[in-house]
Amino acid sequence: MSAKEALNIATDRKLDLVKIAPTAKPPVCKIMDYGKFKYEQSKKEKESKKKQKMIQVKEIRLSINIDSHDMMTKANNAIKFLKNGDKVKVSLRFKGRQMGHTEFGYDVINRFAEVIGEDGKMEQRPRLEGRSLVVIFNSTHKV
Numbered sequence: 646m647s648a649k650e651a652l653n654i655a656t657d658r659k660l661d662l663v664k665i666a667p668t669a670k671p672p673v674c675k676i677m678d679y680g681k682f683k684y685e686q687s688k689k690e691k692e693s694k695k696k697q698k699m700i701q702v703k704e705i706r707l708s709i710n711i712d713s714h715d716m717m718t719k720a721n722n723a724i725k726f727l728k729n730g731d732k733v734k735v736s737l738r739f740k741g742r743q744m745g746h747t748e749f750g751y752d753v754i755n756r757f758a759e760v761i762g763e764d765g766k767m768e769q770r771p772r773l774e775g776r777s778l779v780v781i782f783n784s785t786h787k788v
Contacts, residue, residue: 651676700732702781707737707757709749716753720760727765727784737778750778758782 648662651674655662661679664672703726705719723733735757737750754771758780765782772779 648674698730700730702732702734704734704736707735707753709737709739709743709746709753711753716757716760720757723757723761723782724764727761727782728786730784730786732768732784733765733782735780735782739776739778744776747773747778754778754780 652662655676658676660676663675663677663679663682665675666673703723705723707716707719711719723735726733735754737753739747739750743749751771758767761782763785766785768781768783770780
């Protein structure tokens with residue numbers, strides 16, 4: 646039917662004429678209450694968002710001169726975050742002359758990765774961002 650006829654029918658029924666597939670030949674339209682349709686769409690969207698789990702990125706900061714006990718404490722926290730399904734961003738900040746010896750930072754990050762072990766794996770190799778050495782760990786656990 647023509648667009649005018651469909652629009653007349655929609656106004657007679659006090660409803661809206663909504664294009665469902667405007668790119669189709671001929672365009673497909675539907676007579677419906679558009680406000681109710683939008684409300685139901687937003688309701689479905691909210692329901693689907695409730696079922697999703699938001700992955701958070703937790704940050705742990707290390708230093709070059711970290712003691713083994715402090716390393717274990719931070720690693721245990723990282724393991725706890727990973728078991729919850731979060732990502733862990735480990736950053737190591739260089740101060741002053743430490744920038745000349747970034748290889749010590751890589752050693753600390755590698756030791757940290759060994760302590761975490763099979764609970765988390767590196768997303769990519771550690772990278773230097775300004776004065777910080779940054780690496781992100783992913784969980785190997787299914788949540």
